[in-house]
Amino acid sequence: QVQLVESGGGLVQAGGSLRLSCAASGRTFSSVTMAWFRQAPAQEREFVAARSGGSTYYADSMKGRFTISRDNAKNTVYLQMNSLKPEDTAVYYCAARDRSATMPTKSGEYAYWGQGTQVTVSS
Numbered sequence: 001q002v003q004l005v006e007s008g009g010g011l012v013q014a015g016g017s018l019r020l021s022c023a024a025s026g027r028t029f030s031s032v033t034m035a036w037f038r039q040a041p042a043q044e045r046e047f048v049a050a051r052s053g054g055s056t057y058y059a060d061s062m063k064g065r066f067t068i069s070r071d072n073a074k075n076t077v078y079l080q081m082n083s084l085k086p087e088d089t090a091v092y093y094c095a096a097r098d099r100s101a102t103m104p105t106k107s108g109e110y111a112y113w114g115q116g117t118q119v120t121v122s123s
Contacts, residue, residue: 002026002096002112009092009117012084016121020079022094022114029070033099034077036068037107038090038119045093047105051077057103084121091116 008020022034035050049058049068056068067080077094095110104110 002032004094004096004112004114006092006094006114006117009119011120011122014084014086014121014123016084017080017082018084018119020081020092020117022077024075024077024096029072029075031099032096033103034070035095035103035110036079037093037095039093040090045107048092049079050103050105052099052103055103059105086121086123089119089121091118
């Protein structure tokens with residue numbers, strides 16, 4: 001079992017930055033793949049970024065603006081979001097799964113989820 005708790009969401013103006021945090025417990029980072037997803041109202045949950053070991057993978061629309069990183073000592077994964085746009089407004093979820101050779105981008109492939117944190121970008 002993996003427990004995930006997100007924090008760091010909020011309201012920011014377009015062009016601004018936010019850093020989301022996801023504190024994990026129950027497993028060590030070396031045994032799991034961590035990811036961020038987001039879901040806007042009336043939309044499907046969308047892959048944002050994933051990290052497994054030292055490797056990272058991003059959705060095309062997030063490349064260059066978002067960075068996924070981790071602090072092993074704190075068992076925490078971060079999502080640094082820069083140059084935010086109104087269309088980035090969504091609930092952002094942290095997810096985890098048993099570590100795999102690939103980094104899945106479908107929400108159904110992740111077994112563990114946090115409660116979500118709201119990010120609102122005003123124009």
